[in-house]
Amino acid sequence: MAQDTAQHHDHGSASKRIWTVFGILSVVTIVEVALGIIKPTFLTHTYLLAMKLLNWIFIILTVYKAYYIAWAFMHLEHETKGLRRAVVWTGIFLICYLIFILLTEGNYIYEVYKNGHVAWDF
Amino acid sequence: MEATVVRTGTEGKTWGGGNDPLKASYGKMMMWFFILSDALTFSGFLAAYGFSRFKFIDSWPIADEVFTHFPFLHGVEAPMYYVALMTFILIFSSVTMVLAVDAGHHMKKGKVTLYMFLTIIGGLVFVGSQAWEWSTFIKGDYGAVTTKGGNILQFVNTEGERVALSEIAVPIEGARVEHERNNGIWFDAGKDLPAYSLEEIKAGFVQNEDILVRTLMNDEDGNKIILSREESLMKLNNEAVGTVEGANLIQNEYGHPLFADFFFFITGFHGFHVFSGVIINIIIFFNVLIGTYERRGSYEMVEKVGLYWHFVDLVWVFVFTFFYLV
Numbered sequence: 105m106a107q108d109t110a111q112h113h114d115h116g117s118a119s120k121r122i123w124t125v126f127g128i129l130s131v132v133t134i135v136e137v138a139l140g141i142i143k144p145t146f147l148t149h150t151y152l153l154a155m156k157l158l159n160w161i162f163i164i165l166t167v168y169k170a171y172y173i174a175w176a177f178m179h180l181e182h183e184t185k186g187l188r189r190a191v192v193w194t195g196i197f198l199i200c201y202l203i204f205i206l207l208t209e210g211n212y213i214y215e216v217y218k219n220g221h222v223a224w225d226f
Numbered sequence: 227m228e229a230t231v232v233r234t235g236t237e238g239k240t241w242g243g244g245n246d247p248l249k250a251s252y253g254k255m256m257m258w259f260f261i262l263s264d265a266l267t268f269s270g271f272l273a274a275y276g277f278s279r280f281k282f283i284d285s286w287p288i289a290d291e292v293f294t295h296f297p298f299l300h301g302v303e304a305p306m307y308y309v310a311l312m313t314f315i316l317i318f319s320s321v322t323m324v325l326a327v328d329a330g331h332h333m334k335k336g337k338v339t340l341y342m343f344l345t346i347i348g349g350l351v352f353v354g355s356q357a358w359e360w361s362t363f364i365k366g367d368y369g370a371v372t373t374k375g376g377n378i379l380q381f382v383n384t385e386g387e388r389v390a391l392s393e394i395a396v397p398i399e400g401a402r403v404e405h406e407r408n409n410g411i412w413f414d415a416g417k418d419l420p421a422y423s424l425e426e427i428k429a430g431f432v433q434n435e436d437i438l439v440r441t442l443m444n445d446e447d448g449n450k451i452i453l454s455r456e457e458s459l460m461k462l463n464n465e466a467v468g469t470v471e472g473a474n475l476i477q478n479e480y481g482h483p484l485f486a487d488f489f490f491f492i493t494g495f496h497g498f499h500v501f502s503g504v505i506i507n508i509i510i511f512f513n514v515l516i517g518t519y520e521r522r523g524s525y526e527m528v529e530k531v532g533l534y535w536h537f538v539d540l541v542w543v544f545v546f547t548f549f550y551l552v
Contacts, residue, residue: 119325126321133313133317140306162551173536173540210280
C-alpha cells in the first residue's frame with residue numbers, strides 16, 4: 105500500500121541501520137566470547153552486589169544486545185509508545201520479580217544445605 | 227421504531243470508538259502479545275535454572291569444561307567456539323530476515339524471496355548444530371564415577387589434565403553378563419552393562435599412582451578441588467557405586483544431573499522454537515513465491531513471521547549468556 109511505504113524510510117537508510125546493528129551485535133558477541141575464554145582475574149575476583157564483575161559485564165552486554173534486536177530488528181523504535189510500553193514494561197517487571205524471588209529462595213536453600221544439621225551428601 | 231442506536235453522539239471523541247491508538251494491525255499486535263507471553267515462559271525456565279544453580283552454587287559444572295568440542299576437530303580443546311559460531315549464524319539469519327521485511331515494505335518480491343531463503347538456510351544450520359551439540363553432550367567425554375550421595379568423581383593426572391575411564395580401566399573377567407532378550411524367560415532385556423565396571427576402574431586406579439580424584443566442589447578461584455592420592459583412594463573405596471559415561475536425564479558425567487536436565491529442557495525448547503520458526507518461514511516463503519502478498523498488496527505477513535524469528539534470536543542471546551558464559 106502506498107501509505108504503508110510512505111511511513112517507512114527510504115531503502116538506503118533502513119538497510120544501513122540494519123548493517124550497523126549487525127556490526128554492533130557481532131562486536132559485542134566477540135567481546136563476550138573473548139572475555140569468557142580469557143577470564144581476566146581482576147574481573148573474576150572483584151565482586152559487586154555478591155556477583156562477580158565479569159558476570160555483571162556479561163549480563164549488561166546481553167541486555168545491550170537484546171535492546172538492539174528488539175528496537176532495530178523487531179521495529180519497536182517505529183511502534184507507538186503505547187505498544188512499546190505494553191510489551192517491554194510488562195515483560196521487564198515480571199521477569200525482574202521472578203528472578204529476584206527465585207534467586208533469593210535458591211540462595212536460602214543453599215545456606216540450609218550448608219549450615220543445617222541434615223547431611224545430604226552421605 | 228428505532229431498535230438499534232445508530233448514533234451515540236460521541237463520534238470523533240477519544241472514547242467514541244473507531245480509534246487506533248497503537249497504530250498496529252490486529253495480527254501484529256497479537257504476535258507481540260504472544261511473544262511477550264512466550265518470553266515469560268522462557269524466563270521462567272531460565273530463572274528456574276538460576277534457582278537450581280544458586281542452590282548448588284559451589285558444585286555447579288563449569289560450562290566451558292563441558293562444551294569443548296568443534297565439529298571435525300577431534301581432540302582439540304575449543305571451549306565455546308562452536309556455540310559462538312552458532313550465535314553468529316542465528317544473528318545473521320535475523321539480519322537476512324529483517325532485510326526481507328525491508329524489501330517487503332518496498333514490494334520487491336525477488337529480494338523478499340532471496341532473503342527468506344537465506345533465513346531458512348540459517349535456521350536449518352542452527353538446528354543441525356544444536357543436534358550435534360546434543361549428541362556430543364549425550365555421548366560424553368571422559369566418563370566418571372558416581373557416589374552414594376549422587377555426586378560425581380572425575381579423574382585427573384598429576385598435571386591436572388582429565389583422564390578418561392578407558393585409560394584407567396583394567397579388564398576383569400565379567401562379573402555380570404549382559405542379560406539379553408533371547409536368554410530370558412519373559413523375553414525382557416536387562417539393563418545395559420556400562421562399558422567399564424566399577425571394579426575395573428578401582429583396580430586400574432590402585433595400579434596407577436599418577437591418577438587423582440577431582441570432586442565437584444569449587445575452590446575460591448572457581449576451579450574444581452582435586453583430592454590427594456590418599457583421599458582419592460578413600461573416597462573411591464568408600465563412596466563409589468558405579469560408573470557413568472555421557473549425560474541423560476538421570477545421570478550426568480559432567481556434574482550435577484540438574485545441569486543436564488536444564489540443558490536438554492531449555493536448549494530443547496529453544497530448538498523447538500527454531501524448528502517451528504523454520505516451518506513457518508517455509509510456508510511464508512512459498513506464499514511469497516506464488517505471489518499471495520503481491521496480490522494482497524502488503525507484505526505484512528513477512529513482518530509478523532519476522533517478529534517471531536527475531537524473538538527466537540533474542541531468546542538465544544539470553545540462553546547463550548546464562549548457559550555458556552556466566
